Amino acid sequence: MRFLLVEDNGELAEAVVKRLALDGHAVDHAACLAEAKEFLAGASYDLILLDVMLPDGDGRAFLAQSRAHLETPVIVLTARAQVSDRVGALDQGADDYITKPFDFSELEARCRAVLRRRGGSARNEIAMGDALFDPMSGSLRLGEDCVTLRNRETRLLEIFARHPGQTLSKGQLLDRLFSFDAEVTENAIEVYVGRLRRRIGPMGLRIETVRGLGYRLETAAG
Known part of the structure; x- marks a missing residue:
């Protein structure tokens, strides 16, 4: 954030x-x-x-x-x-x-x-399909399975979680993830999205590329 x-x-x-x-x-x-x-x-x-x-x-x-x-x-x-x-x-x-x-x-x-x-929630955990995401600990749970995300992966997933169903451009993600003094380009977003995809795939979540527009988070339920 x-x-x-x-x-x-x-x-x-x-x-x-x-x-x-x-x-x-x-x-x-x-x-x-x-x-x-x-x-x-x-x-x-x-x-x-x-x-x-x-x-x-x-x-x-x-x-x-x-x-x-x-x-x-x-x-x-x-x-x-x-x-x-x-x-x-x-x-x-x-x-x-x-x-x-x-x-x-x-x-x-x-x-x-x-x-x-x-965000309209009284709890730290955010329901994402059948999985539960905790932005505080960076954990994503599905039943008894759990993965712990790195800090930047956690923040990126949190951005998607707080914009359900929305397609977010690389520029929007860059704007949310990095401060003005960070020397990064939109290519960095591709790298982080790729890493996050690999981590959350087994948990029933996927990040879809919307050609020419950006990325959208999809769940097994939707």
């Missing part, structure tokens, strides 16, 4: 980016609202992590102004712990709120929870 982190504390931002990257997520870092707007104009994101006090404005005001056209889920990051601050952020359009300093495991859990809610 691709995240946008809007945070002016360079040390904290670097730590968050590295931690999320360990799970295979692509993260773009904006140090101010102006940079955030540039990133949002050029890419689609699955989740935004938004600081409140930024050099060029208040993140909450930016969120309130953007909600008319911005549907991406947002978790607000701030040192303000007052109830009124939390309520205000939620009323202005935040999907969740976490106070600094925070534990990275809690941040990861909140990211998963927000993405689950946006």
Whole structure:
């Protein structure tokens, strides 16, 4: 999944980016609202992590102004712990709120929870035909059989899982899997799709090539 982190504390931002990257997520870092707007104009994101006090404005005001056209889920990051601050952020359009300093495991859990809610699920596991996919552990189970995917394979399957029945172009997959500073081409998508195909085939899933358009995930049931 691709995240946008809007945070002016360079040390904290670097730590968050590295931690999320360990799970295979692509993260773009904006140090101010102006940079955030540039990133949002050029890419689609699955989740935004938004600081409140930024050099060029208040993140909450930016969120309130953007909600008319911005549907991406947002978790607000701030040192303000007052109830009124939390309520205000939620009323202005935040999907969740976490106070600094925070534990990275809690941040990861909140990211998963927000993405689950946006996907209409209360559980980590996603049903894919007769198989069950857990994006947190990277496991795909079919009966007693189980395969554990690598990080990038996990994120790629998660993209397909959250866009059921849709044909996704190489460009869309590239956009979701890699940040702006990653030096990759669409050929990389072909490599990862090929690897994922081999791993999920025995689990009743296949990735179909739609000529000229991209790829679509198919299950044994559909």
